[in-house]
Amino acid sequence: MDKLVIGGVKLESRLFIGTGKFPSKKIIPDVVKTSKSQVITMALRRVDINSKEENILEYIPKDCILLPNTSGARNAEEAVRIARLAKALGCGNWIKIEVISDNKYLLPDNYETIKATETLAKEGFIVLPYMSPDLIAAKRLVEAGAAAVMPLGAPIGTNRGLKTKELIQIMIDEIDLPIIVDAGIGKPSDAAEAMEMGAAAVLVNTAIATAGDPVKMAEAFRLAVEAGRLAYISKLGPEKKFAEASSPLTGFLNEGEK
Amino acid sequence: MSFYSEYLKYKNFEFNKFLENITSSDIFRIINKDKIDEYDFLALLSNEAEKYLEEMAQKAHRLTIQSFGKTILLYTPLYLSNFCINRCSYCGFNIENKIKRKKLTFEEIEEEAKVISSTGLRHILILTGESRKETPVSYIIDAVKILKKYFDSISIEIYPLKEDEYREVIEAGVDGLTIYQEVYDEDIYDKVHIAGLKKNYRFRLNAPERACKARMRNVNIGALLGLNDWRKETFMTGLHAKYLQDKYSDVEVSVSLPRIRPHIGVYEDIYPVSDKNLVQIILALRLFLPRVGITISTRENQKLRDNLIPLGITKMSAGVSTEVGGHSSKTKSDSQFEISDKRSVIEMKEAISARGYQPVFKDWMHID
Ligand code: SF4
Numbered sequence: 001m002d003k004l005v006i007g008g009v010k011l012e013s014r015l016f017i018g019t020g021k022f023p024s025k026k027i028i029p030d031v032v033k034t035s036k037s038q039v040i041t042m043a044l045r046r047v048d049i050n051s052k053e054e055n056i057l058e059y060i061p062k063d064c065i066l067l068p069n070t071s072g073a074r075n076a077e078e079a080v081r082i083a084r085l086a087k088a089l090g091c092g093n094w095i096k097i098e099v100i101s102d103n104k105y106l107l108p109d110n111y112e113t114i115k116a117t118e119t120l121a122k123e124g125f126i127v128l129p130y131m132s133p134d135l136i137a138a139k140r141l142v143e144a145g146a147a148a149v150m151p152l153g154a155p156i157g158t159n160r161g162l163k164t165k166e167l168i169q170i171m172i173d174e175i176d177l178p179i180i181v182d183a184g185i186g187k188p189s190d191a192a193e194a195m196e197m198g199a200a201a202v203l204v205n206t207a208i209a210t211a212g213d214p215v216k217m218a219e220a221f222r223l224a225v226e227a228g229r230l231a232y233i234s235k236l237g238p239e240k241k242f243a244e245a246s247s248p249l250t251g252f253l254n255e256g257e258k
Numbered sequence: 259m260s261f262y263s264e265y266l267k268y269k270n271f272e273f274n275k276f277l278e279n280i281t282s283s284d285i286f287r288i289i290n291k292d293k294i295d296e297y298d299f300l301a302l303l304s305n306e307a308e309k310y311l312e313e314m315a316q317k318a319h320r321l322t323i324q325s326f327g328k329t330i331l332l333y334t335p336l337y338l339s340n341f342c343i344n345r346c347s348y349c350g351f352n353i354e355n356k357i358k359r360k361k362l363t364f365e366e367i368e369e370e371a372k373v374i375s376s377t378g379l380r381h382i383l384i385l386t387g388e389s390r391k392e393t394p395v396s397y398i399i400d401a402v403k404i405l406k407k408y409f410d411s412i413s414i415e416i417y418p419l420k421e422d423e424y425r426e427v428i429e430a431g432v433d434g435l436t437i438y439q440e441v442y443d444e445d446i447y448d449k450v451h452i453a454g455l456k457k458n459y460r461f462r463l464n465a466p467e468r469a470c471k472a473r474m475r476n477v478n479i480g481a482l483l484g485l486n487d488w489r490k491e492t493f494m495t496g497l498h499a500k501y502l503q504d505k506y507s508d509v510e511v512s513v514s515l516p517r518i519r520p521h522i523g524v525y526e527d528i529y530p531v532s533d534k535n536l537v538q539i540i541l542a543l544r545l546f547l548p549r550v551g552i553t554i555s556t557r558e559n560q561k562l563r564d565n566l567i568p569l570g571i572t573k574m575s576a577g578v579s580t581e582v583g584g585h586s587s588k589t590k591s592d593s594q595f596e597i598s599d600k601r602s603v604i605e606m607k608e609a610i611s612a613r614g615y616q617p618v619f620k621d622w623m624h625i626d
Contacts (some may be wrong), residue, residue: 022328022616044623046620051620100338101508103503103507210324
């Protein structure tokens with residue numbers, strides 16, 4: 001499969017996974033294995049480096065790229081502080097910016113996200129901002145130095161699928177960075193759909209973590225993501241919006257040519 | 259505007275008439291709705307709704323997993339002092355009760371912190387009785403500075419503060435506030451708070467909002483179930499949580515559901531709240547406010563607590579002592595109330611895992 005390049009790193013897998021919400025941290029290694037994910041996100045607020053048993057980092061295979069997120073940040077300043085802490089704790093220099101000042105729907109604050117992206121990109125972080133799909137905000141994120149842009153498909157945890165499809169498609173068409181659909185993906189078919197549209201990757205947490213069998217569900221998502229990508233690079237036939245009419249209305253224009 | 263004006267809207271509402279008129283088809287319609295309003299919420303607290311607890315439970319379970327995953331956050335309370343100037347008829351720390359009073363010295367606080375943090379807990383809730391003389395804000399701040407070395411999240415459950423005082427404690431490292439209105443019914447409030455500063459209903463009612471204004475991260479509210487009809491009190495608790503969530507959307511709002519426990523100096527006039535009622539309360543709250551945290555303390559017994567886990571609970575206490583110095587000291591005080599679930603942190607951890615949930619020890623860190 002064609003590789004995804006982010007921040008100079010070539011990735012085989014286009015499925016990123018989250019680590020929150022699992023019934024037990026112990027199944028994370030198996031989930032990573034069946035998903036074949038190489039980029040794993042975790043909330044820095046949950047990382048407890050003082051406890052071997054409770055430390056989530058102990059459950060993530062060493063060859064994966066850690067993508068700590070700034071969950072809990074209410075504004076740019078807090079996101080920046082959390083990112084710096086993540087680096088200081090040895091989580092590398094990838095960071096997923098998550099600025100949420102709305103605990104009711106958990107929708108991201110694009111404005112503060114852009115500010116945080118700018119600061120952190122300047123400090124050398126590989127910044128992956130989570131955002132509400134909006135073309136103009138995405139352009140600002142590009143200018144601010146983001147390494148990829150992560151629009152939501154539906155609010156976090158809702159499993160509703162690609163509710164923001166049209167907006168994400170515009171971003172895929174217009175933005176020159178990888179577009180990674182984050183949040184809202186509830187089923188493997190949603191992931192496949194995002195990939196068919198040309199998304200560079202998808203990030204899935206709730207749908208895998210809360211499945212009856214997370215390990216198998218991770219595999220289902222891997223297959224869906226691969227299938228969707230394959231369909232995209234094989235160029236899907238164009239969808240015909242209108243059936244071709246048997247008696248064309250503009251046929252007379254060609255009559256003289258007969 | 260404050261929550262008091264919301265309270266007034268319902269002060270003379272005919273709860274019983276409304277609740278009696280709820281039919282099974284109302285309940286079905288509400289359970290199948292995506293978003294429910296306050297009247298729907300109240301309907302879910304009706305007698306009729308009690309017949310559909312299983313249906314409500316299935317939905318509550320699903321909603322909780324969506325928002326919180328299969329996780330339960332663990333914390334423990336740390337009693338710093340039981341000096342109190344108030345006379346609350348339902349509390350063992352009541353000034354009238356002849357109990358052993360004690361206030362921890364800073365050395366003792368450090369001792370307690372060491373013992374508690376060695377169990378793996380990273381979230382702590384510090385409590386005092388209400389005495390600005392014995393435990394002034396400066397004492398709380400000094401305690402927080404010590405505890406910061408051992409814990410990632412520090413919440414307070416103390417007398418209500420002014421907004422700038424909330425700012426000061428936040429500055430020192432506090433990220434959560436727990437304050438119960440005890441009882442939303444203003445007349446009962448006046449009756450059970452016999453004497454002391456706590457008689458000021460509105461100063462207490464507005465405390466959570468003052469904390470939100472001061473940019474507190476987590477605000478946990480609740481009513482002491484048993485002081486009034488639980489249906490009305492749960493309804494007001496839900497409205498209060500929604501009011502805070504709507505107005506201060508960056509605050510993580512949660513509710514606790516403490517039922518009155520036996521203590522020294524027994525309070526007689528109790529409205530019973532059965533286990534079934536408690537379950538209905540949890541489920542109705544979850545359906546009304548899918549993203550609000552719900553805490554259950556060790557006031558409840560082991561079996562019930564374990565069974566409540568999949569119904570919508572997000573936070574539980576473990577390894578609890580309600581005595582001042584209860585974790586480390588040989589000279590303990592008398593306790594605020596008797597705890598029922600006496601399991602250690604390790605035992606709680608195992609019980610949660612056995613239910614297929616992940617016990618979470620750390621969900622915040624100091625970021626300044
Ligand atoms: S409830 Fe609080 S204020 Fe009332 S007596 Fe007990 S410790 Fe004091």
